[in-house]
Amino acid sequence: MSDAPSSNFTPAPLDSSKRTWLIASGCAGAVGTVALATPFVSSFAPSEKAKAAGAAVEVDIAGVKPGEKLTVEWRGKPVWILRRTPEMMASLQKTDAEVADPKSLRTAFPTPEYARNEARSREDHKEVLVLVGICTHLGCSPVDRLQAGAQPSLPDNWEGGFFCPCHGSTFDLAGRVFKNKPAPDNLEVPPYMFLAENKLLIGEDKKA
Amino acid sequence: MAEFKEISPNAPLGAKVGNWFNNRFPTAFAEYRKHMSEYYAPKNFNFWYFFGSLALLVLVIQIVTGIFLVMHYKPDAAKAFESVEYIMRDVPGGWFIRYMHSTGASAFFVVVYLHMFRGMLYGSYRKPRELVWIFGCAIFLCLMAEAFMGYLLPWGQMSYWGAQVIVNLFSAIPFIGPDLALLIRGDYVVGDATLNRFFSFHVIAVPLVLIGLVVAHLLALHDVGSNNPDGIEIKKGPKGNRWSPDAPTDGIPFHPYYSVHDIVGVCVFLMVYFAIVFFAPEVGGYFLEFNNFIPADPLVTPSHIAPVWYFTAYYSMLRATTDLMVNVLCVIIALGVVLAFLKCKCSTVMKGGLAVIGLVAIALLKTFDAKFWGVVVMGGAVILLFFLPWLDRSPARSIRYRPDWHKWLYAVFVIWFMLLMVLGIMVPGPIFSHPSLSWFTNELVAMIGTLFYFGFFLLMPWWSQLGTPKPVPERVTFKPH
Numbered sequence: 079m080s081d082a083p084s085s086n087f088t089p090a091p092l093d094s095s096k097r098t099w100l101i102a103s104g105c106a107g108a109v110g111t112v113a114l115a116t117p118f119v120s121s122f123a124p125s126e127k128a129k130a131a132g133a134a135v136e137v138d139i140a141g142v143k144p145g146e147k148l149t150v151e152w153r154g155k156p157v158w159i160l161r162r163t164p165e166m167m168a169s170l171q172k173t174d175a176e177v178a179d180p181k182s183l184r185t186a187f188p189t190p191e192y193a194r195n196e197a198r199s200r201e202d203h204k205e206v207l208v209l210v211g212i213c214t215h216l217g218c219s220p221v222d223r224l225q226a227g228a229q230p231s232l233p234d235n236w237e238g239g240f241f242c243p244c245h246g247s248t249f250d251l252a253g254r255v256f257k258n259k260p261a262p263d264n265l266e267v268p269p270y271m272f273l274a275e276n277k278l279l280i281g282e283d284k285k286a
Numbered sequence: 287m288a289e290f291k292e293i294s295p296n297a298p299l300g301a302k303v304g305n306w307f308n309n310r311f312p313t314a315f316a317e318y319r320k321h322m323s324e325y326y327a328p329k330n331f332n333f334w335y336f337f338g339s340l341a342l343l344v345l346v347i348q349i350v351t352g353i354f355l356v357m358h359y360k361p362d363a364a365k366a367f368e369s370v371e372y373i374m375r376d377v378p379g380g381w382f383i384r385y386m387h388s389t390g391a392s393a394f395f396v397v398v399y400l401h402m403f404r405g406m407l408y409g410s411y412r413k414p415r416e417l418v419w420i421f422g423c424a425i426f427l428c429l430m431a432e433a434f435m436g437y438l439l440p441w442g443q444m445s446y447w448g449a450q451v452i453v454n455l456f457s458a459i460p461f462i463g464p465d466l467a468l469l470i471r472g473d474y475v476v477g478d479a480t481l482n483r484f485f486s487f488h489v490i491a492v493p494l495v496l497i498g499l500v501v502a503h504l505l506a507l508h509d510v511g512s513n514n515p516d517g518i519e520i521k522k523g524p525k526g527n528r529w530s531p532d533a534p535t536d537g538i539p540f541h542p543y544y545s546v547h548d549i550v551g552v553c554v555f556l557m558v559y560f561a562i563v564f565f566a567p568e569v570g571g572y573f574l575e576f577n578n579f580i581p582a583d584p585l586v587t588p589s590h591i592a593p594v595w596y597f598t599a600y601y602s603m604l605r606a607t608t609d610l611m612v613n614v615l616c617v618i619i620a621l622g623v624v625l626a627f628l629k630c631k632c633s634t635v636m637k638g639g640l641a642v643i644g645l646v647a648i649a650l651l652k653t654f655d656a657k658f659w660g661v662v663v664m665g666g667a668v669i670l671l672f673f674l675p676w677l678d679r680s681p682a683r684s685i686r687y688r689p690d691w692h693k694w695l696y697a698v699f700v701i702w703f704m705l706l707m708v709l710g711i712m713v714p715g716p717i718f719s720h721p722s723l724s725w726f727t728n729e730l731v732a733m734i735g736t737l738f739y740f741g742f743f744l745l746m747p748w749w750s751q752l753g754t755p756k757p758v759p760e761r762v763t764f765k766p767h
Binding site for chain 2: 119122123124125128132149151153154155156211215216217218219220221228230231232233234242243244245246257258259260261262
């Protein structure tokens with residue numbers, strides 16, 4: 079104990095080569111730990127099965143009348159198909175000045191080349207709007223507020239569009255986000271193409 | 287090492303057994319004395335001091351009920367919702383165990399919020415108790431993670447969309463965000479992989495960390511000793527009491543004095559707790575949200591989603607951070623720099639440095655989306671608590687001896703915090719339906735509340751020094767009864 083009168087123990091002189099080896103084996107241990115942690119961390123990544131489950135979806139939209147919306151599932155997400163009426167198309171000009179990114183130029187959720195226009199749809203079927211129904215803010219699915227006019231939680235000059243119930247972001251009838259809302263980006267337009275007049279393929283846009 | 291003690295063969299059996307163990311495992315006896323029978327706590331504890339031991343009680347309730355729930359629950363996206371309903375309807379006593387667990391989650395936050403507020407009132411985080419407070423804040427963070435991941439397990443609509451929103455918070459982080467969110471989910475959307483890993487974290491990983499932190503919290507507390515409502519250090523006062531000549535005169539042994547005292551608190555707590563478990567387990571949709579009785583549907587978000595009540599204050603800070611808030615923050619930073627130039631008694635180099643920092647901050651604020659800053663605000667509001675020991679510069683430790691207006695300031699802080707909670711539960715948008723008040727939105731009020739919350743903490747080094755403190759007595763104030 080500490081109150082022992084004297085001690086016969088004399089510490090050996092410091093052997094610096096031991097210190098070197100301690101540091102070397104410590105470094106080797108650290109490398110080994112990183113190597114060991116790699117498979118554990120990588121097990122958090124999506125599995126091969128999850129990666130494979132992203133096939134394109136074929137949709138028949140013959141039954142969708144003007145003003146009606148159809149929701150289908152693609153990669154586990156809701157995809158909306160809205161056939162807009164002429165009035166709905168006309169509303170897009172009025173909202174041009176009020177939306178944050180009217181020309182869809184932002185790149186966080188890149189809009190396909192063919193949809194980078196006011197209506198955010200293909201030229202040949204301008205009235206058909208195809209959107210991933212997931213808010214670009216935090217991933218809620220916005221709800222339809224297709225009817226124009228004043229209503230709860232919405233401005234009085236509402237022209238019709240979508241409203242995210244989670245954080246109050248609003249989108250016009252082309253999925254463009256209004257200014258000063260939590261969502262930074264317009265709703266995502268997925269890759270899509272028309273196989274026939276009323277047959278849509280969602281998830282692919284290159285003609286085979 | 288203790289000497290091996292012999293005991294008289296005529297000693298009673300109990301004493302013999304005690305001696306047998308004491309010779310072989312003296313640590314158990316020493317620890318019992320250190321933490322129970324010879325831990326001297328100040329004798330002037332009041333109502334606020336019940337919540338520490340109550341938090342420990344709730345932790346035990348959650349662990350025990352959790353063990354039993356896992357026996358029947360299935361962490362599989364196809365079966366999870368059904369298995370919870372199975373527990374509720376078919377498992378004998380299952381409803382009781384589950385309601386104890388779900389009510390326990392809310393009770394945990396009630397007790398912990400009150401426990402933290404006690405620490406703020408009496409300056410329990412101040413030197414030498416900084417680490418006790420920091421371990422406590424880490425426990426609070428763990429508890430939030432535990433509650434959030436546990437909430438996904440019933441796989442109802444609120445489980446699903448709540449997880450979707452919170453995991454997407456991480457994707458707002460610039461550059462690494464989207465990949466990080468993918469690693470958390472283990473899939474491109476919240477799905478079976480997410481459910482399984484959240485189950486693993488909720489049941490194994492986080493509870494282990496939580497228990498470790500609780501042990502550290504208590505050990506650190508018992509090393510430095512408990513604070514008290516007067517904020518007077520009893521170890522610096524006179525020595526010697528009925529039990530020991532070295533113990534502080536104003537201290538009493540934790541056991542039996544406070545162990546028995548806490549049983550009163552436990553009884554009252556359990557009355558309220560079981561009243562909720564038996565008669566109102568949903569508490570009108572606040573403890574168990576009604577939308578969570580609908581199975582998860584990845585295609586439809588419920589028309590109104592809000593987190594459970596204990597997260598809503600921080601959630602409304604997130605919602606309040608729009609472009610407007612970012613602009614307001616830029617103006618505040620600019621004003622701060624101007625003020626530093628006019629008032630700060632520091633060198634020109636310092637002032638130049640401050641100006642550069644301010645400009646960089648404004649540039650960053652405008653570069654990244656408001657969405658990212660919302661996440662920073664929400665996280666920062668919790669992280670800020672860790673720094674409280676160094677933000678408080680008041681000469682008096684306890685609120686009792688601070689200027690009276692400090693009490694009002696704390697009251698306003700509590701009111702704002704509760705208001706933020708209420709705003710987080712309400713739907714976003716205008717609060718009143720009258721068109722002339724349409725500018726008066728939930729987000730606007732929440733923004734003012736958020737600024738107050740941050741102002742309260744970040745300006746504390748200045749305001750806590752203002753005013754004259756009252757004279758602090760030599761000994762703790764205590765009336766025997």
